[in-house]
Amino acid sequence: MTNPPSEPPPPTVDEPIAADTLPVRIAAAEAMRRLNHAMVAHETDPELLQRIAREANATAAIVEAGARRQRPIRQMKTQLWQTTPEEGQRLAHFEECMVSGRANPMGIAMQPRRQGDRIVADVNFGAAFEGAPKRAHGGAVAAVMDDIMGYVLLLTATPAFTGRLSISYRAPTPVQTDLVASAWMDRRDGRKVFLVGDLRTAEGDLIAEADALFVAIPRERLT
Numbered sequence: 617m618t619n620p621p622s623e624p625p626p627p628t629v630d631e632p633i634a635a636d637t638l639p640v641r642i643a644a645a646e647a648m649r650r651l652n653h654a655m656v657a658h659e660t661d662p663e664l665l666q667r668i669a670r671e672a673n674a675t676a677a678i679v680e681a682g683a684r685r686q687r688p689i690r691q692m693k694t695q696l697w698q699t700t701p702e703e704g705q706r707l708a709h710f711e712e713c714m715v716s717g718r719a720n721p722m723g724i725a726m727q728p729r730r731q732g733d734r735i736v737a738d739v740n741f742g743a744a745f746e747g748a749p750k751r752a753h754g755g756a757v758a759a760v761m762d763d764i765m766g767y768v769l770l771l772t773a774t775p776a777f778t779g780r781l782s783i784s785y786r787a788p789t790p791v792q793t794d795l796v797a798s799a800w801m802d803r804r805d806g807r808k809v810f811l812v813g814d815l816r817t818a819e820g821d822l823i824a825e826a827d828a829l830f831v832a833i834p835r836e837r838l839t
């Protein structure tokens with residue numbers, strides 16, 4: 617018995633989302649995040665759940681027939697480090713990031729911006745991010761702090777990977793509540809970049825503190 621000839625790999629697109637399709641990608645991702653959180657937070661008839669499964673699977677099959685995409689690394693190696701973010705500028709290292717990408721259908725969709733030497737982000741953990749009862753999952757909090765600290769690297773154009781990340785959970789992280797994450801550089805020692813940050817309520821009460829060691833890398837290692 618012979619195996620059928622294998623299909624040639626589908627063409628791969630290594631480009632950032634085109635400006636004209638970005639708004640519709642974001643809108644589709646937003647709608648899916650809304651549905652995800654709604655399914656967790658609301659009672660739903662079994663018939664409706666069956667319809668969701670049927671329609672989602674049918675839609676997924678259409679999407680999967682499209683050309684494959686991959687993370688636009690070329691752009692990350694070049695453009696991302698060319699300009700320093702301006703005060704108040706909304707930042708996105710790539711729009712499908714699971715933490716800060718607006719176009720990720722299952723992401724947290726944190727909204728980071730520059731504020732002086734810091735990065736500050738509005739974040740609201742939807743119902744699907746609950747871990748312990750009524751609290752956002754600690755791993756989701758860690759992901760937020762990792763990502764926001766990564767944005768601090770843009771202020772000094774220093775590509776780096778997280779080597780160590782430590783979180784102190786000082787108070788429960790409420791879900792479905794507007795929160796504010798912040799991060800800034802503590803110090804640098806050669807390739808070792810020490811970053812710190814915190815997560816607070818909108819009123820400024822401390823929820824979590826983070827500190828991390830990022831290790832600077834040459835851009836070529838972003839593969």
Ligand SMILES: CCCCC/C=C\C/C=C\C/C=C\C/C=C\CCCC(=O)SCCNC(=O)CCNC(=O)[C@H](O)C(C)(C)COP(=O)(O)OP(=O)(O)OC[C@H]1O[C@@H](n2cnc3c(N)ncnc32)[C@H](O)[C@@H]1OP(=O)(O)O
Nearest residue numbers: 709762763766767769770775776777778779780808829831
């Ligand atoms: C998801 C995006 C990822 C891309 C991020 C890149 C750039 C940022 C981009 C945009 C900014 C915007 C948003 C932020 C985006 C994302 C933020 C999240 C970032 C991540 O989510 S990133 C993924 C998780 N991360 C990894 O996937 C790392 C796996 N790992 C390695 O790739 C290597 O392990 C590495 C590179 C860490 C070091 O390797 P290496 O060979 O280059 O360097 P080496 O080992 O020689 O260490 C040099 C000196 O650092 C000390 N050192 C090293 N590691 C240490 C540790 N863990 N604890 C304590 N000290 C440590 C040594 O002790 C030595 O110190 P000394 O010189 O004093 O001896």
